[in-house]
Amino acid sequence: MSSSSESNREGESSKWLDAHYDPVAGLNTFSSCIALADLHGDGEYKMVVGDMGNGPYNMKLKVYKGTSLLSENALLDMPTGVVAFLMDQNEPRTPAVAVASGPFIYVYKNLRPYFKFTLPALEFNALEKEVWDQAKEDKIDPLTLKEMLEGIRDKAEIPLSVRSLRYLMLDPQEMEAFVNTYKQLPLKRQTVITCMATLKKNMSDKDAVCCLVIGTENGEIFILDPEAFTILTRVSLPNVPTLLDVNGQYDIEYRVTVACRNGSVYILRRDSKRPKYSIELNSQVVGLLRVQKNIIIGTSQEILYGYSQKGKRLWTVTLPAPIMTMSLLEQKSRSIQTVLVGLKNLEVHLYRDKNLLSIISTPDIVTSVCFGRYGREDDTLIMTTKGGGLIIKILKRTAQFEGKDSSFGPPTRQSIKLNVPKKTKLYVDQTLRERENAVAMHRVFQMDLYRLRLSAARAYVKALDASLSPVSSTMQEPLTLNAIVQGIGPHFKLILNLQNTSQNRPSMQLLISFLYDERLYQLKPAFFKVPLLVPGLNYPIETFIECCSDKGISDIIKVFVLKEGKSTPLITAHISMPVSEGLVVA
Amino acid sequence: MGLFDRLASWLGLKKKEVHVLCLGLDNSGKTTIINKLKPANAQTQDIVPTIGFSIEKFKTSSLSFTVFDMSGQGRYRNLWEHYYKEGQAIIFVIDSSDKLRMVVAKEELETLLNHADIMHRRIPILFFANKMDLRDSLSSVKVSQLLCLENIKDKPWHICASDGLKGEGLQEGVDWLQDQIQAMKT
Numbered sequence: 001m002s003s004s005s006e007s008n009r010e011g012e013s014s015k016w017l018d019a020h021y022d023p024v025a026g027l028n029t030f031s032s033c034i035a036l037a038d039l040h041g042d043g044e045y046k047m048v049v050g051d052m053g054n055g056p057y058n059m060k061l062k063v064y065k066g067t068s069l070l071s072e073n074a075l076l077d078m079p080t081g082v083v084a085f086l087m088d089q090n091e092p093r094t095p096a097v098a099v100a101s102g103p104f105i106y107v108y109k110n111l112r113p114y115f116k117f118t119l120p121a122l123e124f125n126a127l128e129k130e131v132w133d134q135a136k137e138d139k140i141d142p143l144t145l146k147e148m149l150e151g152i153r154d155k156a157e158i159p160l161s162v163r164s165l166r167y168l169m170l171d172p173q174e175m176e177a178f179v180n181t182y183k184q185l186p187l188k189r190q191t192v193i194t195c196m197a198t199l200k201k202n203m204s205d206k207d208a209v210c211c212l213v214i215g216t217e218n219g220e221i222f223i224l225d226p227e228a229f230t231i232l233t234r235v236s237l238p239n240v241p242t243l244l245d246v247n248g249q250y251d252i253e254y255r256v257t258v259a260c261r262n263g264s265v266y267i268l269r270r271d272s273k274r275p276k277y278s279i280e281l282n283s284q285v286v287g288l289l290r291v292q293k294n295i296i297i298g299t300s301q302e303i304l305y306g307y308s309q310k311g312k313r314l315w316t317v318t319l320p321a322p323i324m325t326m327s328l329l330e331q332k333s334r335s336i337q338t339v340l341v342g343l344k345n346l347e348v349h350l351y352r353d354k355n356l357l358s359i360i361s362t363p364d365i366v367t368s369v370c371f372g373r374y375g376r377e378d379d380t381l382i383m384t385t386k387g388g389g390l391i392i393k394i395l396k397r398t399a400q401f402e403g404k405d406s407s408f409g410p411p412t413r414q415s416i417k418l419n420v421p422k423k424t425k426l427y428v429d430q431t432l433r434e435r436e437n438a439v440a441m442h443r444v445f446q447m448d449l450y451r452l453r454l455s456a457a458r459a460y461v462k463a464l465d466a467s468l469s470p471v472s473s474t475m476q477e478p479l480t481l482n483a484i485v486q487g488i489g490p491h492f493k494l495i496l497n498l499q500n501t502s503q504n505r506p507s508m509q510l511l512i513s514f515l516y517d518e519r520l521y522q523l524k525p526a527f528f529k530v531p532l533l534v535p536g537l538n539y540p541i542e543t544f545i546e547c548c549s550d551k552g553i554s555d556i557i558k559v560f561v562l563k564e565g566k567s568t569p570l571i572t573a574h575i576s577m578p579v580s581e582g583l584v585v586a
Numbered sequence: 587m588g589l590f591d592r593l594a595s596w597l598g599l600k601k602k603e604v605h606v607l608c609l610g611l612d613n614s615g616k617t618t619i620i621n622k623l624k625p626a627n628a629q630t631q632d633i634v635p636t637i638g639f640s641i642e643k644f645k646t647s648s649l650s651f652t653v654f655d656m657s658g659q660g661r662y663r664n665l666w667e668h669y670y671k672e673g674q675a676i677i678f679v680i681d682s683s684d685k686l687r688m689v690v691a692k693e694e695l696e697t698l699l700n701h702a703d704i705m706h707r708r709i710p711i712l713f714f715a716n717k718m719d720l721r722d723s724l725s726s727v728k729v730s731q732l733l734c735l736e737n738i739k740d741k742p743w744h745i746c747a748s749d750g751l752k753g754e755g756l757q758e759g760v761d762w763l764q765d766q767i768q769a770m771k772t
């Protein structure tokens with residue numbers, strides 16, 4: 001694993017060009033608040049960023065062109081989603097920008113405010129209204145108001161309005177002023193937008209008109225008409241949506257995949273009043289994407305899951321660090337879709353299904369990732385960091401992601417065809433003959449086998465009778481003997497290796513004597529008393545042989561291993577002596 | 587070259603033909619520059635992104651140029667290398683206002699210089715740091731720094747800032763190129 005991730009890292013510099021890095025760009029944002037679009041219709045794609053500023057101040061909608069900031073618009077509230085979308089068919093077909101923030105969607109055209117959509121008001125608590133009415137008429141003092149509101153909060157079915165909730169958080173000295181500012185205003189309860197995405201209306205082209213899809217804090221999904229901003233569809237969810245992924249077309253068929261704060265993911269389809277499928281995860285969902293037909297989910301427990309669109313788990317990958325953000329890397333020219341996962345350990349991992357393709361190291365923790373056409377470059381990767389930095393990388397034209405496919409399936413070797421030769425005529429004839437005469441052939445074979453066994457048995461018996469075998473057969477004295485002749489003559493050295501092969505019984509009182517033609521050979525010594533043989537050890541016994549003939553003839557020397565007091569030898573060995581070369585040479 | 591040809595070219599009757607490759611990223615202004623180098627009556631008014639490549643001709647005092655104006659779009663860049671063999675000189679155009687893609691231009695230049703058909707040839711390269719009229723454009727010095735042109739040791743090269751729309755800087759560059767080609771031939 002470590003070696004494969006090393007090689008991924010190594011290949012990183014050969015895949016990405018470092019186009020720009022500004023560590024102090026002052027961008028504080030998330031992937032859901034970045035959009036890339038050809039805002040001016042000049043073929044040069046701009047980046048729109050909903051910048052959170054520093055906490056509740058300085059929130060801005062920033063537009064970047066290339067490496068520099070083009071424009072800024074102040075935002076009144078925290079942006080929760082930024083998308084660029086085509087609202088209508090009018091020429092020039094420049095996209096509008098929608099910024100979700102609080103209960104509103106601010107729509108900008110040509111980077112100028114164009115329209116504001118407000119979520120419909122919710123029903124408020126009658127008791128709450130009554131209490132505020134009393135406060136309006138100064139019938140109750142601020143502290144009583146607080147107590148009464150707390151009472152309602154704890155019991156009521158309809159939750160309190162934002163006004164009351166904020167009031168309950170105040171310090172006692174601030175209360176009076178708050179009541180005086182707000183008591184005249186009518187009580188309203190409104191929810192806020194938590195996430196936003198786009199859905200093509202009725203065409204699948206790149207520049208199709210898109211509906212806006214939003215999720216709200218009170219657990220609803222709205223689909224809005226792009227021109228009139230009327231609510232086309234409204235669906236209730238069991239929990240608060242936090243992440244959205246939408247595909248398909250509104251008028252034909254679409255799927256809205258929603259991750260909720262309770263750790264569940266729901267899949268809505270056209271005409272379904274209720275979620276069609278649900279996936280229950282036992283931790284918070286921090287990233288949600290659709291890649292082709294699969295749903296990729298990243299959770300707060302450092303795990304990446306792949307699910308089918310019917311909610312069946314396909315695979316699981318454990319990541320080395322917590323997930324900061326996730327985004328889709330879609331290389332349109334090659335129709336490749338992969339998933340970018342920004343991790344807390346200063347790495348961005350690229351996955352195709354469960355295979356890690358590449359690791360990008362970053363100088364700071366990445367909080368948002370966005371891939372797409374930027375400027376005039378199709379495959380641009382934009383990242384912003386925790387410290388407010390902006391990193392832009394461009395995928396090389398020649399870059400290839402080679403994922404080692406660790407998935408199942410037969411190994412490639414299995415599909416290589418073997419070069420099997422054709423059946424020859426001879427082969428076919430032989431097979432036919434064997435098939436026809438199988439019984440006869442078997443009988444002949446059996447007869448030969450019996451003959452072989454008989455002659456083997458005979459030879460064995462003969463050897464036993466003469467104690468000719470180099471292995472002693474008597475049970476009392478199991479011995480082995482082997483002899484080696486060294487030298488070229490006329491002087492030879494004979495080494496006899498004697499070994500007691502019994503388990504634990506030593507052999508005693510053994511003698512070795514030789515039988516040979518005395519006209520040809522002289523042995524000294526020609527008789528040994530064998531020492532006690534310890535089982536298992538090898539005893540080499542050496543003697544010298546001198547050949548006294550100069551006629552170049554050789555003979556057999558017989559070695560006998562004898563037991564004291566017995567006439568039959570335990571082992572007999574016949575040594576064929578080599579011709580004495582020394583004499584021949586001389 | 588025959589005696590007559592030499593005489594004719596010396597007299598300026600018949601000009602030497604050279605093949606030049608015009609390379610650079612899309613939108614850098616290649617077609618605009620080539621168009622401006624053509625005689626006034628042959629210039630076109632509307633310039634659209636080149637598809638594949640187009641062949642253009644123009645003349646200087648002593649040379650007759652045949653230019654392969656290649657498309658700079660990513661999907662056509664793999665066509666460039668098929669013309670490297672024929673090219674006797676290269677004009678490389680850079681959009682000096684496109685800071686983001688300076689790395690891409692550098693990458694393509696490196697690929698070009700390391701190609702087998704270019705690597706071992708003393709082929710002159712003229713760089714145009716184009717669009718110098720734009721407010722946020724980089725100077726030709728800065729462009730040559732970003733592209734690491736000082737590393738090109740085995741080929742004559744020259745960079746000029748240019749404005750393809752007005753034609754500024756083009757003459758300087760083409761004069762240099764003409765000198766180089768003539769120095770190479772004789």
Ligand SMILES: Nc1nc2c(ncn2[C@@H]2O[C@H](COP(=O)(O)OP(=O)(O)OP(=O)(O)O)[C@@H](O)[C@H]2O)c(=O)[nH]1
Pocket residue numbers: 610611612613614615616617618619633634635636637656657658659679716717718719720748749750751752
């Ligand atoms: N401001 C300015 N614009 C220029 C300059 N040169 C070219 N342009 C503009 O840049 C755009 C692209 O010019 P082209 O000549 O089509 O670029 P190209 O390099 O041929 O592009 P491809 O054919 O796609 O490779 C056109 O809109 C030109 O008008 C220049 O010097 N200054």
Ligand SMILES: [Mg+2]
Pocket residue numbers: 616617618634635636655656657658
């Ligand atoms: Mg062109």
